[in-house]
Amino acid sequence: MTGKDSIYAAEQEVKDFTFDANVVEVFPDMIQRSVPGYATMVSTMGKLAGQFAQSNSNLYDLGCALGAVTLSMRRNIDKENCQIIAVDNSAPMVERCQLHLKGFKSEVPVDVQLGDINEIEIKNASVVAMNFTLQFIPQEQRQTVLEKIYAGLKPGGVLLLSEKIKGENDVKDNLLIDLHHDFKRQNGYSELEISQKRTAIENIMRTDALSTHIERLHTVGFGNTQVWYQCFNFCSMVAIK
Ligand SMILES: Nc1ncnc2c1ncn2[C@@H]1O[C@H](C[S@+](CC[C@H]([NH3+])C(=O)[O-])CC(=O)[O-])[C@@H](O)[C@H]1O
Numbered sequence: 388m389t390g391k392d393s394i395y396a397a398e399q400e401v402k403d404f405t406f407d408a409n410v411v412e413v414f415p416d417m418i419q420r421s422v423p424g425y426a427t428m429v430s431t432m433g434k435l436a437g438q439f440a441q442s443n444s445n446l447y448d449l450g451c452a453l454g455a456v457t458l459s460m461r462r463n464i465d466k467e468n469c470q471i472i473a474v475d476n477s478a479p480m481v482e483r484c485q486l487h488l489k490g491f492k493s494e495v496p497v498d499v500q501l502g503d504i505n506e507i508e509i510k511n512a513s514v515v516a517m518n519f520t521l522q523f524i525p526q527e528q529r530q531t532v533l534e535k536i537y538a539g540l541k542p543g544g545v546l547l548l549s550e551k552i553k554g555e556n557d558v559k560d561n562l563l564i565d566l567h568h569d570f571k572r573q574n575g576y577s578e579l580e581i582s583q584k585r586t587a588i589e590n591i592m593r594t595d596a597l598s599t600h601i602e603r604l605h606t607v608g609f610g611n612t613q614v615w616y617q618c619f620n621f622c623s624m625v626a627i628k
């Protein structure tokens with residue numbers, strides 16, 4: 388069973404963060420204590436998926452981790468002949484996700500795939516969800532990924548995108564970072580855990596400003612983009628084709 392995140396509790400030589408078996412064990416606790424509004428984002432993405440799902444189409448959960456968004460989307464789909472394709476490039480995540488999904492019954496088929504977002508095909512999609520995943524794609528590749536998603540979406544289809552964001556200048560960025568660190572402290576993380584985690588993700592998770600995200604979504608063709616959630620430096624958007 389999953390446990391409490393104490394990965395950075397002891398002082399250590401901090402290496403780049405990876406989604407390995409140790410992280411899988413504590414992932415639900417880690418994400419719940421680290422991301423303000425995570426449960427709200429997951430449940431609302433499910434509602435939006437239910438609203439935008441089209442009959443005879445695919446719904447994608449890219450960077451599915453343990454499948455929280457997949458489960459939330461699946462609970463809300465009431466259209467005929469939909470299937471969910473959940474993708475993650477971490478083998479231990481995919482393995483645990485498959486196990487986890489078996490615990491819930493549904494009519495909607497789910498295909499959990501080990502794969503890289505840069506390499507998978509997106510086709511006949513009414514909904515594509517990326518809940519804190521684009522941030523792990525190198526910045527110079529993000530537009531290409533979004534172009535592929537846009538091309539694979541049906542007219543009226545949506546991208547549901549949640550991201551940790553950077554403030555628009557250093558003053559605003561530091562204000563958001565301080566509020567987020569306070570949130571983590573309140574959730575029981577020590578100063579050492581907060582600072583070692585920050586070091587672990589600084590090379591592998593580069594955040595963009597919200598304005599960069601919005602401009603990029605418009606550049607690839609999305610006509611309507613709406614931010615529907617923001618708390619500190621955590622944000623969720625819906626982009627409609
Ligand atoms: N190139 C890639 N291709 C596929 N997967 C990737 C890639 N890069 C990273 N990942 C995967 O993206 C997920 C990011 S976690 C998403 C939470 C989930 N959406 C949730 O709603 O609970 C967010 C976080 O922990 O910061 C991990 O499982 C990675 O293995």
Ligand SMILES: O=C(O)C(=O)Cc1ccccc1
Pocket residue numbers: 418421422519551584588
């Ligand atoms: O763990 C943290 O403090 C982070 O900021 C990383 C993060 C960002 C978004 C989703 C999950 C974890």
